[in-house]
Amino acid sequence: MASVGKSTNIFWQECSVGKLDRQKLLNQKGCVVWITGLSGSGKSTLACTLGRELHSKGKLSYILDGDNLRHGLNKNLGFTAEDRAENIRRVGEVAKLFADAGLICIASLISPYRRDRDSCRALLPDASFIEVFMNMPLELCEARDPKGLYKLARAGKIKGFTGIDDPYEPPLNCEIEIKQENGCCPPPSDMARQVVDYLEEKGFMHE
Numbered sequence: 691m692a693s694v695g696k697s698t699n700i701f702w703q704e705c706s707v708g709k710l711d712r713q714k715l716l717n718q719k720g721c722v723v724w725i726t727g728l729s730g731s732g733k734s735t736l737a738c739t740l741g742r743e744l745h746s747k748g749k750l751s752y753i754l755d756g757d758n759l760r761h762g763l764n765k766n767l768g769f770t771a772e773d774r775a776e777n778i779r780r781v782g783e784v785a786k787l788f789a790d791a792g793l794i795c796i797a798s799l800i801s802p803y804r805r806d807r808d809s810c811r812a813l814l815p816d817a818s819f820i821e822v823f824m825n826m827p828l829e830l831c832e833a834r835d836p837k838g839l840y841k842l843a844r845a846g847k848i849k850g851f852t853g854i855d856d857p858y859e860p861p862l863n864c865e866i867e868i869k870q871e872n873g874c875c876p877p878p879s880d881m882a883r884q885v886v887d888y889l890e891e892k893g894f895m896h897e
């Protein structure tokens with residue numbers, strides 16, 4: 691019997707089919723690929739390209755996209771530091787469940803605070819939290835501005851916009867860094883290959 695948070699008198703229910711059984715069925719290892727970076731840095735593009743690439747290799751993945759989750763699970767949250775922390779906490783917990791199900795879970799959120807990302811890392815078993823930093827300059831993200839949000843933020847019509855008047859803390863110890871080479875952003879297929887190569891090398895692509 692345990693007490694967790696506000697829950698008291700709760701028990702952990704074990705079942706006979708476990709993570710290892712599911713991984714065997716899928717011939718892959720469950721993990722979380724956590725993509726962090728500024729708005730417009732290419733998180734969703736990498737997530738979708740990676741998801742497609744894994745699918746073509748017969749690997750089961752699922753994308754948790756910050757923007758999308760804010761239409762449902764996280765629709766009661768805004769963009770204060772507290773709400774962002776709760777957003778990341780919830781997505782971290784959901785990602786943990788997907789990884790336990792044996793999937794390669796791809797989480798794509800700005801996740802601007804190091805502490806919040808590290809809390810998610812701490813939820814996952816050793817080495818199965820793979821942090822991918824989209825290290826793109828603000829100037830590039832702002833020039834892309836596919837949703838017109840930077841323009842609104844610069845005009846003061848959105849307050850607390852990441853990179854403009856709200857902080858972004860870059861990772862200090864990420865597993866993968868995606869950055870410009872010779873002043874150019876690598877094409878989406880190259881970004882995805884960098885992650886697939888890592889997953890291959892670390893043994894996540896096979897049980």
Ligand SMILES: Nc1ncnc2c1ncn2[C@@H]1O[C@H](COP(=O)(O)OS(=O)(=O)O)[C@@H](OP(=O)(O)O)[C@H]1O
Nearest residue numbers: 729730756757769774777799800801802850851852
């Ligand atoms: N104030 C502010 N700051 C940053 N982003 C904003 C803001 N308001 C709305 N948006 C839109 O919300 C998307 C980011 O949601 P996330 O859940 O990834 O954000 S966070 O991780 O909780 O910081 C983000 O999507 P991406 O552009 O895909 O990153 C924006 O479209």
Ligand SMILES: Nc1ncnc2c1ncn2[C@@H]1O[C@H](COP(=O)(O)OP(=O)(O)O)[C@@H](O)[C@H]1O
Nearest residue numbers: 729730731732733734735834836875876877878
């Ligand atoms: N590797 C890339 N090369 C060229 N354009 C890109 C690349 N990655 C993303 N983009 C473009 O940049 C914009 C922002 O990308 P997106 O994936 O929506 O970023 P985020 O999810 O971080 O907000 C989109 O218009 C997208 O097509």
